Amino acid sequence: MIGDGINRTEGPRKVAGQVPYSAERRDAGDPLHGFVRGAAIGSGRITEIDTTAAEAAPGVRLVLTHRNAPPQGDLADLGGLHDAKPELVDDRIVRYGQPVALVVADSFEQARAAAMLIEVSYDREPADFDFFAHAGGGEVQDVSAVGDFEQAFAEAPVSIDATYTTPYHFGHPMEPNAAIADWRDGHLTVYLTAQMLNQLLDGLALTLMLDKADITIDSAYVGGGFGSKIGLHCEAVLASLATRILERPVKLAMTRRQMFSLVGHRAASQSRIRLGATADGRLTALGHDAHVQTTIRDDWREPVANVARALYAAPNRLTRRSHVELDVGAPEPVRGPGELPGLMVFESAVDELAEKLGMDPVELRLRNDTQIDPEKNRPLNGRRLADCLREGAERFGWDDRPIVPASRRDGDWLIGYGVASSIRSHWQMATDVRVRIDPAGLVTVQSDMTDLGTGTYTIMAQVAASALNVPVEQVQVELGRTDHPKGWGSGGSWGSGNMSVATDRACSAVREKVFAAAGKGFNDIFAEVRRHFPNGVEAIGHTIGANDDPNYKAYSQFTYGASFAEVGVDAYTGEVRLRRMLGVFSFGRVLNAKTARSQLLGGMIWGVSAALHEGGDVDPRYGHWVNGDLAEYLIPTHADIPAIDAIVLDDFDEHANHMGVKGIGELGAGGTGGSVANAVYNATGVRVRDFPITLGRLLPGLIARG
Template sequence: MIGQAVNRVDGPLKVTGRATYAYEYWEAGQPLYGSIVGATIGKGRITGIDTGSAERAPGVRMVMTHHNAPEQGPRDESIPFEYWRAQPVLTGPDIHHYGEPVALVVAETFEQARAAADLVEVEYRLGRGRFAFDEHEGEAYAPKEANAGLPTDTAVGDFDSGFGSASVRVDERYTTPYEFSMPMEPHACLVEPRGEDLIVYVSCQIVDAAQASIAATLRIDPSLVHVVTPFVGGGFGSKLGIHSETILAALAARDLRRPVKVAMTRQQIFQLIGMRPTSRQRVRLGAARDGRLTALAHDVTMHTNPDVEYAEQTAATTRSLYAAPHRLTSHRLTPLDLPRGTDVRAPGEAPGMLAVESAMDELADALEMDPVELRIRNEPTVDPERDVPYSDRHLVDCLREGARRFGWDRRCVTPASRREGRWWVGYGMSAAIRGHFQGPAAVRVRLTADGTAVVQTDMTDIGTGTYTVLTQVTADGLGLPADRVRIELGRSDFPTSWGSGGSWGAANSTTAAHRACLTLREKLLAAASGDTRSPLYGRDPADAVFADGSVRVGDASEPLSEITARIPEEGREAEGRTLFMGDDPNYSAYSIHTYGAHFAEVGVDVDTAEIRLRRMLGVFSVGRVLNAKTARSQLMGGMIWGAGAALEEEAVVDPRSGAFVNRDLAQYLVPVHADIPEVEVVVLDGYDDKANVLGAKGVGELGICGSGASVANAVFNATGVRVRDFPITIEKVLPGLPLMDA
């Protein structure tokens, strides 16, 4: 069952509209509706706010501002992880960034709330805002640590000496723009008050974090907050923590003693949920004439919010990727009065590999060496900075298999030398690596009297297939058909996990489920072998086989339903757990990652410089695959995301106000079907026994890692134009396009 391409068990619910999302709950009865009013300046102070007209508007039940908002708990920086901290709103007159909530209007209908929100009049005193990254890059400072607790800087050997003595050197700067998670489901919340308790239907990725954050903000016991989120319409990092719509809905519901719904508009999402920081990256590579790296440095400067620090681990990927005796990496932050940076799919790896893998292509060009061979030549034997062995590294296998399948030997070595009609044609490739993380997770498996397995955990399904892989692992562990397994997710009353994010969700939850099944098997076998009514009485449990809904020991067998019908409930329930990676010795003794190789073919119009992606191939090593179909889908989605980052995605800041100019999906470009041709995904067979007992590792973010660089390198191969300021657009390629004969 594990590894098979099983269709999503929740698929029928979704395609028939029976999967209920946060904004769609009606069990609480007729709710009130809230509309957020955002600041129209980027820095300053509210000097006056007139809510009279809004309060007198039809259907309005409340207008909440900093004047009447309840007191809230402060952000507690001693809590290690941002998403578990309080997230207070409307706490004072100061404006920290454009769009920051300045009021919430609550009315009987959605339309009444939106109309009344336009009637709130706010006067400001403008402050001097810092909005332009280029103007303030010199103010950058070193944070205490990078995201996920990683070191800010690392140094091995003597970089200056190694780089200075290198026969061939690359020293280039790359820039990446602000980028956003844009899930299909907007950030939304319904809060229903029940006595002192709050039932919170919210779209979030980590239930435990949502519960803790809401409770800390409202200053109430976490046991009074009941989070419900069985289905999440995408997250990509933007729903790891809760946001202002949730806190505002909770505050209003407590005050009005009525259910309150609040959803962000698409434009508000651009200003209120945070984004991937813009970055300026300097990559220096020094190599001998044979292509072996002697020195490697990756220095990153990015934006941060002055009040909520975030240092995306952009240079951290480089630390484990290639061998080189002399090494440097660093992270610096430039404070700007913009929304805070936050985890966006593949935080660190996505922008970091875009730069490093472009630089490796530049080195290959300078050496006149095949880019695949250059990477193979610099394959390390141990982690070059931690000096520990890799758990299961198959990057070279990915590179070679990808080159074979793609037809890499047909690549023209000289850029701008292959033309097909009106198109310059080029090939590009890149390597991929991503750290595998493990977080604490608990899963409860219970057998009902009829032998059905019920699996419960607060783990979420953000569209990645959690319901399906948990079904497969549980069915495999208890020898049940898939239709005898029921998965219940996304409730704070269930056993706690770190939810979906960081590509840890599937491996964490399935490992915990597997362990729960093992414990439950022991209980069932003990009950059956010690029960004179059972055909298994007196049999050796060590020889037991669970299959087809029955337990067999030798020539004796008994249906699970008959065993469970005779034993008390505590005998047919078990819980399994995973540890935080810091408490698991394997994660200190080994360097545990996933790997891949990307290949891309592009066409570039000879006159207009229009870039068209023609095909992509990704070959990946992710340990054991839990579901071949969902894994392929996740990897393909990541590859497409990477192509968009290379060619389209870019949020533009108005330097006068700090507003994002293109804050809608008409102007913030992401790939559509016409942009993406054939995408082939290949996953190598594998099993990483250092990662977990199932041998499985995360796939959700690996697909984006390096994908954009393969496209960028293909554009160079097609045209000879090297663009280091992403995304690669027509106006950046056109001036350097080869001249054509008349």
């Protein structure tokens, strides 16, 4: 059963509309509706706020501002996932769009209309919104140094020193951020679209100054996350404040445009990459200095410079990060944090070095492959990067690539090939899962783990069915409630791997209980449960955290891949079109071939988007997002993505866990952008180092080349 590409177990109910997302839940009855009024300045103070007209508007039940909001827990200086996130606490404005009022009314339309009646006056203060006006600088953090990089780089026979930039990115899924909060009998239930429940439970309890036992968060079904639902945001806090005041369920769903200012983003970055090599392509010096955006109240630093630490061998290494605090919203993890922007720029630099060496880009990567973590000096278990590169090159037809840039045409189209490596850390977090067998013939798997639409319900049913030797149809998976056993949620590509191990161990523990009562010769576990356990039998399975696992002390844990892209570039307009793409990946044992491939393809498309389309633009005068909606924040359409393919190498990583599995959710998004960027250069001979590769950045180079 494990590995089979079976269809989603909850798929038919989703298609039939029988699986509600959080904003559609009616467990608490019909809710009132909230709407957030956002600040119209990026930094300053509210000098006056008049809610008289809003309070008198039809259907309005409550108007909350900093003048009448209930007391809340204090915001930590560097607010982490577990910390309080109070709203409407004072007159201070620290970002554009920050909530300055909440209106609750009988309908969404009434709440929105009333919110527009609130009159707010501000005292605008000087602020800094422009990341790209800061050329490096700032406090240096997260330094990793091996050998003497500066001397090795200075003495390298062949070297490159290039600077790249990546813009702000957003990870806005199909389902907007939303919450329905219901306060009754002294207990708060929040139907929340969320990724990591126990972290949010901690933060919400601190914010509302409630005991965690008095709060339940329910996120049974989530319509995508990509990092946007990891942190505690205003929809949960404000809806919870309102329901406690009104003693009615309150729904607060963000609009698409509000998500740009009320939810975090991927930080913009600037990278200086320095590579030194011998004439035969052996790296002697590897350096990556990354500069990223943050805010004064923020503990997230996009780990852009970390991607190369275990990617290639080099005896002298220096990777580090600095940051600049701006008066824009706080950055948060977005799919492939660190890897997506970091690999896009680093793999572009590797391509530049290959050209300077006159070497095949695949061969350069293979020549610097390593089985030992070059910074931690321990084995890289499951390291099959070379296999991914070789398999991909053969399947893609890499030997037929245009060796000389801008040398191949198809009518008006310049044709180019590109390649890039991918690497992604594999994290193991403490996770508990309960498995229960009822005499009626049903296996129930329970965890607070969330399914973001990635197939967790299906995968957990497969794992339990395989471990207990029962049909998958007799397994019921219950996820996404804080009163289930505690996991670590969905994020960082760790969810399914951690939960699979815990589920398998819980099943083993249940089987041992049945064995002890019935002996090991039975054929029907349900019959034995009916005979020996009339009330059913259950057990908890546990995945230990990485810090307590010897495998994570003896081995460096990563997943790997390689992507190959062919693009066409219009020689006269600079229009870039992806023509085909192949990804080859290795990540241990496959849990479900269909959902795994879907995840990889989605990640690859995200990489294409980062290379050619996506970029958030801040107005440097006022601090708002100029393209703050999905009409102007560009993402690929179907016409932009031709048939692409993802190949998975059959594997079992014995040093990851007893099931041989690792996470894959973000692996596909890693180096894909780099392969596209390298293909564009191969097609045109124009190297664009500021992403995304737009017409305005590519066309001047094409004109200059004639």
